[in-house]
Amino acid sequence: MKVEDLEGVTFGSVVTGINLEELDKKTWQDLLEIWTDRALVIFPNAWLTADTQDDFARRFGDLEFPRTAISNMGKDGKLHKETTDDVVKVIRGNEGWHHDSTYMPVQAKAAVFSAEIIPESGGATGWADMRAAYDALDDGMRSRVSGMQAYHSYYYSQGRDGYLPSEQKDDGTYNYYGFHNHEVSLRKLVKTHPDTGRDNLIIGRHAHNIIGMDPQESEEFLDSLNEYACQGSRIYHHDWERGDAVIWDNRRLMHQATPYDMTEPRRMWHTRIAGDPRTETALNHQ
Ligand SMILES: [Fe+2]
Numbered sequence: 001m002k003v004e005d006l007e008g009v010t011f012g013s014v015v016t017g018i019n020l021e022e023l024d025k026k027t028w029q030d031l032l033e034i035w036t037d038r039a040l041v042i043f044p045n046a047w048l049t050a051d052t053q054d055d056f057a058r059r060f061g062d063l064e065f066p067r068t069a070i071s072n073m074g075k076d077g078k079l080h081k082e083t084t085d086d087v088v089k090v091i092r093g094n095e096g097w098h099h100d101s102t103y104m105p106v107q108a109k110a111a112v113f114s115a116e117i118i119p120e121s122g123g124a125t126g127w128a129d130m131r132a133a134y135d136a137l138d139d140g141m142r143s144r145v146s147g148m149q150a151y152h153s154y155y156y157s158q159g160r161d162g163y164l165p166s167e168q169k170d171d172g173t174y175n176y177y178g179f180h181n182h183e184v185s186l187r188k189l190v191k192t193h194p195d196t197g198r199d200n201l202i203i204g205r206h207a208h209n210i211i212g213m214d215p216q217e218s219e220e221f222l223d224s225l226n227e228y229a230c231q232g233s234r235i236y237h238h239d240w241e242r243g244d245a246v247i248w249d250n251r252r253l254m255h256q257a258t259p260y261d262m263t264e265p266r267r268m269w270h271t272r273i274a275g276d277p278r279t280e281t282a283l284n285h286q
Contacts, residue, residue: 122260
């Protein structure tokens with residue numbers, strides 16, 4: 001196994017020379033240690049299948065959901081490309097920095113993501129290190145955000161960006177994951193990572209309405225915190241090659257999609273690993 005840390009950023013490693021489908025005990029332990037430390041591990045040429053991707057993901061925990069296509073290709077082979085198309089709205093929404101499933105009662109622990117069909121150019125995936133962002137705050141701001149709590153909702157993020165689906169069900173929800181009608185999840189802005197004991201920010205596009213703050217002021221505050229957090233040595237964008245796979249720590253990192261020519265097909269596969277209910281449950285879903 002060869003491990004190379006990403007250059008110039010505070011997280012992330014590229015691991016080659018291992019077969020993710022047949023990890024012996026020692027290699028798995030080493031890999032888990034690297035992931036816990038680096039939060040993002042990239043495996044070029046992994047070529048995971050439906051079964052092997054989910055099997056690999058299960059090593060990290062129970063699945064929130066199994067391998068699912070993130071794609072502009074419909075089942076009939078037709079491409080979703082119009083901005084009014086509900087599939088396109090989901091894809092475009094992902095371009096804002098976010099942690100997965102902070103809008104659910106239990107936020108996700110991690111995700112395995114792999115590339116099957118990629119466009120000629122564009123479509124990179126970015127990650128941002130919210131531990132480094134928290135560490136970089138000055139003392140006053142660090143203690144200020146440590147006392148804050150914000151709501152996280154997919155209705156909020158998609159609504160604000162103009163990406164709510166056109167099709168709506170009778171109960172007001174939509175046919176897409178994340179539009180639930182439970183209470184809106186409330187989370188601290190600072191999370192203590194359950195494996196490392198280190199603090200990091202939990203922010204991103206789903207966060208809104210900080211408790212005790214005027215909604216407009218909260219929006220401005222969170223916008224500037226997101227902008228500050230996601231820059232410089234705290235972000236990395238991966239240009240995909242077919243067959244690449246990654247695993248990222250969703251408790252520490254945010255991520256974003258980036259645009260590509262929607263007249264070209266792209267199919268990525270996403271397996272979401274469930275958060276530990278003891279440490280990833282929203283404050284109001286305990
Ligand atoms: Fe995501």
